[in-house]
Amino acid sequence: MRNHLPYQISHIYLHEGLSLPSLSTHDQGNYLVFWWHDVALGHVFVAPQQSLTETSYHDKLIEAISPAITFYKNQAKMSPTAWKEWVYQKKSLALETRLNNLFSPVSQDAIPDRVPIAAVICTRDRPSQLQNCLSMLLSLPCRPQEIIVVDNAPSNDASAEVVKQFGEVTYIKEPRPGLDIARNTGARDAQASIVAYVDDDVTVHPLWAYQVWKTFQDPGIAAMTGLVIASELKTEAQFIFEKHWSFNRGYTDIFYTPDFIQATLSQGPPVWVIGAGANMAFRKELFEQVGYFDELLDVGAAGCSGDSEMWYRILIKGYTIHYNPRAIAYHEHRREIEGLKKQIFYYMRGHAAAALIQQRQQKAGYIRHLFWRLPKQYAQLLKSGFPNYRYRHKTLFVEMLGVLSGLNYYFKNRQHARQ
Structure with a gap:
């Protein structure tokens, strides 16, 4: 079985340039986080040995940041522009003018100490x-x-x-x-x-x-x-x-x-x-x-x-x-x-107990969530992960144990639960 390869995190500041950055892909993956000055806009995973051309990089960049650009554009009540074409054409000056205006409502002029x-x-x-x-x-x-x-x-x-x-x-x-x-x-x-x-x-x-x-x-x-x-x-x-x-x-x-x-x-x-x-x-x-x-x-x-x-x-x-x-x-x-499995066990243990505590505060669909949707979800994951149970499926068994442990904990201690 091939060993998992590490991912290098790179923070890409788009106001500094739109060209494809130099990435090593042979023995690592890449996790790219896109920024405009102090505003984070999106991220993308680039798998190990996945080569990027200038065009495919811009495709991924645009897909990653489009939701944020659309959100800030709507907040600023600005009309649509050809910003995507500017990215492909690397028209940095046009993009800079537009995005500086776009982010002006959330920009900071004077920062207190x-x-x-x-x-x-x-x-x-x-x-x-x-x-x-x-x-x-x-x-x-x-x-x-x-x-x-x-x-x-x-x-x-x-x-x-x-x-x-x-x-x-x-x-x-x-x-x-x-x-x-x-x-x-x-x-x-x-x-x-x-x-x-x-x-x-x-x-x-x-x-x-x-x-x-x-x-x-x-x-x-x-x-x-x-x-x-x-x-x-x-x-x-x-x-x-x-x-x-x-x-x-x-x-x-x-x-x-x-x-x-x-x-x-x-x-x-x-x-x-x-x-x-x-x-x-x-x-x-x-x-x-x-x-x-x-x-x-x-x-x-x-x-x-x-x-x-x-x-x-x-x-x-x-x-x-x-x-x-x-x-x-x-x-x-x-x-x-092992540390991840322990963490996820306690996540799901707390998730189950909290859901039942919340159910007592206001009647909601947590009973159906715990006793129908979660078991159905885990049945599907057990089937799809069989027989190797790699990546997403590696924590399945501790997740299920965590849910059962949380239910047991709640029913033993429910007299102390917040009313």
Whole structure:
């Protein structure tokens, strides 16, 4: 069986040129992310040994960025143009004039040094990742007003020693294990009116804090999620995750309102599509209105999904969540298959438990989702993956075990579930 080949991530800035970049394809694949200055527009996978001509490259480029260009064009109420032909003809000047006008509503003229948000990092026994994360946050051209590290049931003082190196960072030791417990501790301690969460294994775009703050300048927004781009795709596990479990929710703004719940109520609202807990933020006052993260869904307990259950609660209470793709984080996926399988097991364990908790809050189609659609989906995947079970099919058995484990966990602990 041929070994999986790594994928090289290349960030292509279209304002710098439209020509086919120099790509090595013999012993690697390529993952291309397209940008116009600070706005991410789309991405494309180029398989190993897949050769590209100038024309085929432009075909893939146009297909990848068309949804974002159309979205921004509609937002700006601009008439259609021949921008696709300009790409093929490499008319950089014409394209630059047009796209600069197109993105002017989301461009930044003056960026403040700090914005009044609290960045909360929940960590546990990962001092090297924490050090990198704090160094990165403190080097941003626009920094959060507060940075809070919640050290979640640590086995030693390594993280506390790391935080001592950064005088502006608040350290909180939370002895009770659980990600949602740590999230709640950070939210309660934050002084800023906006609470943003960052995983200790992510880096963020230089304008991340600014974009988070800017999102909440709309008084109708109660919470937000942002774009998450893979930072590495060297291993098979990382490739599988990005292809089939990606945190990337696209390159166009989405506003999730209570209508989203009503429109999908019969199928079980898929709140897990709203974003990723690695890049999310809330108005602090919102926690008093809808409650804090459900600690029944912690890693080590149900598994996870505390973030998606929170989004469900926010929407059924009548609030709006904004997915803002200009607030960007880069996530380091797990490198080993066993680590990926463990991650996916807990994803599905938490998914099942959260779905039943959400069902109790408002009757929806989660029972049908768990006991009809998911089994049907897994039956089809088992059939299509037989007998080798490669790539997407490698995690099938831990996924199914995770669902069963989540159901068992919920029924054992349902008396403690949020009413």
